[in-house]
Amino acid sequence: MGFFSKLFGKNEEVNQQQSGGKEMLKIGIILGSTREGRVSPQVGEWVKGIADQRGDAAYEIIDIAEFKLPLLGEAGGDASGAAAWSQRVASCDGFVFIVSEYNHSISGALKNALDYLRDEWNNKAAGIVSYGSVGGARAAEHLRGILGEVSIADVRVHPALSLFTDFENGNVFKPKDVQTQSVNDMLDQVIAWSGALKTIR
Template sequence: MTKPRIGVIISSTRDTRFADKPAAWLMDKVKDHPDLDFELIDLRDQNLPFFNEPASNLWMPSSDPNAVAWQEKLAGFDGFVFVVAEYNRSITGALKNALDQAYKEWNRKPFAALAYGSLGGARALEHLRLIGIELQMVPLRNAVHIGGGDFFKVSPLGADAPMAEIEEHLEGSLKAMLDELTWWARTLQTARA
């Protein structure tokens, strides 16, 4: 069995987003992971239309070529880590649209998250987990949350310090998340085969 492939999806597309900083930190931490291969996926680069198909691709093929390309991209992954921005107590509209553009390609795959915001993106991640269940994904318990003082320390809304300034606060949750993601990605990769 090949190493499970994990897509790391940046969920915010705003010009002034914070997501690039924690995403770069995460990709640096997982670049030499012994059990998983990671690839960064930026929703800015996907050129997804607003969902406008007659039905989900569970029921009929999508007609928009950008949606089909997105589905084909997702199909090649064995799991996902979402870099989750919290907007008004939920996920971004761009992420919800990206989730809606596929169905079968999300099924029976685990997902974890690196969430951020004043409350660590916890409310957005709670919504994402509910959506993931409907998409027949396996939402993981462990996640990395950047919230409170840590968020304002590294965010441009605060001190804009480097991620290294808060790294020691995140390492325990990162290890727990990656251990859980490895187990589920391998288990579900085998089961899907």
């Protein structure tokens, strides 16, 4: 195992090999819900499947639930997952946020996870894939305001999935074909901006 893979893990070595020595961009696909029975993983895996076919970056799912973050600063909370959360986010050049709409905003879990970090987010790009009764549009617009504050450049193209037409019974994900193109258009912008912003970090 080489020097970089010791520092950052095996994936980095594979990424470098795939790109002929030049390190590939790494894009984290962040699952924005920790709710038991959530549909978020179905959406995240679908985005990753589309992304992996492009061959332009190393895409990985980052599941907030894995880190078991208590509310930030909560007395007696076990924040032992915070260091790993910080490392995962820091290792990325850009993000795709998988966003569900909760009371016209993002989930409390995603807001809390965003609040935990600052430098790790700064000067990176992100796309938003949202879902809800009106495509999660209100949650996505709230998220854009938050991303501005943590210096993440959020791209314009925004795949918005309807709980009525892209899901069966609101919980089995069956996206319309047209949504695939939207994800690719969003990723085109995320890759371009992630590469550009890497030069100023």
